[in-house]
Amino acid sequence: MMLDRHQLEAFATVVETLSFERAAEKLNVTRGAISQRIKALEEALSAVVLVRDKPLALTSVGEVLFKHVAAVRLLEADTFGQIRPHGVSGRGAMPLAIGVDAHSIDTWFCAVVRRLIERNTVELEVVVDDADPGFPALTRGEIIGCVSTVPRPARGCVATPIGDIAYRCVASPEFIQRHFAKGFCLHSATSAPAVLLGRRTALLDRYLDAVFGVSVGRYRKNFLPSPASQLEAIIAGVGYGLLPEQTVLSRLASGELVDVLRHMSFPVTLYWHHWRAAPPICESISSEIIACGREILQVPQTQQSMPGSAQHCIAWPG
Structure with missing residues (x-):
């Protein structure tokens, strides 16, 4: 038919x-x-x-x-x-939309965008969003693929690992003295205000679960709309939170920010989600994104064990 x-x-x-x-x-x-x-x-x-x-x-x-x-x-x-x-009359340019999480576009993905535009005749739209497990925009065909920390693919799609992005859990020195002076423990971590990027991400939940060995559940969550606003709030001492290592290394070196676990990075694997059956141009774009991501990002690794337990505080500083 x-x-x-x-x-x-x-x-x-x-x-x-x-x-x-x-x-x-x-x-x-x-x-x-x-x-x-x-x-x-x-x-x-x-x-x-x-x-x-x-x-x-x-x-x-x-x-x-x-x-x-x-x-x-x-x-x-x-x-x-x-x-x-x-x-003819611009018809050679192909409109394509892809989804990217906010931390990626703020750090490494701009290099990918440059390559895509330089190597392909496309009209590229990058939708900055932290895709939830349902990936509605992808399954509806509004975007041809998206970068996400979620490993499970949506129906009719494939999730390909492309690399790890390293995060640090950071706060201002003043915030450390107010909330973690006796150490970073389950009680202080859940009592102190945390600053998160949007409602869809659960990276800090995963970090706290790894640190304390239990599912933390509820803690004081404050949601901000962009990486820049999240960083600004953390520097101002409003709360603590996870930020890409690339974003905070210079501020850690200057003492403007402090790693609550003393230089312990938290690797998070990113996945490229794309249609299982796709037109050739989409497959080509997916291959470029995966290859470029693997060049830029760390090789995916087994997540390192975090020093600590639910019963004992992690002292800071020693």
Whole structure:
């Protein structure tokens, strides 16, 4: 069975604009024509593809279909680029979106972006977000892949390890004296305010679990929207938190910040999540990201054991 091109385009445009009216305007047809095309598409599939509430939402079938449309668009753009490499009126540039966690884009991933733009005829959009385990943007086809600390792939996707990024748990000297003067222990760690990057990341949870050998659970969490705001808050003595080693090494050397575990880094493995079945251009981009990441990042390693236990404080400084 061949899916109707006009029906697919109407469906995809409604999803992208979140409106039947705006989709009709963009495609220069009536709203009724949009509705008829999507109804015909659903009849052909014997399944509902859109939940017609406010806001509009995709059904599980709709998610699969939207990813199909995204893949077809990429495949057609790739084919057109091969036939006419220099394009006509800008059509040779292929729009691609990828997702990256905020700490990566703030440290190592900009080098990857430069390579992708230099080596490929693409219009690249980098979505900065810390993907949750569901990876909705990836499974819907809104992005072709994403960097994440989550090892488990989403349905229909593959998670490939690309390297470790080293973190340090840091605080200002004044904060150390106020909250960890008697040592970094389970009680002080859960009583002191922590500064985290967004709600989706659980890196500090993993760090504390590794340090104390138990699942810490609740502690004083404060969420900030960007690595810069997180760093600024920690320097100001508002709280303690995990930051990439690359970001804090100079500040540790100057004494502006202090490692709560005395120079103990915490390696976190990053994964490139991508579609299992993807157009050639997507596979090429994925290969470049994985290769470049492995050049820049540390080789993945077994996470080092952290000195400490739930019963005893880790003294600072000795």
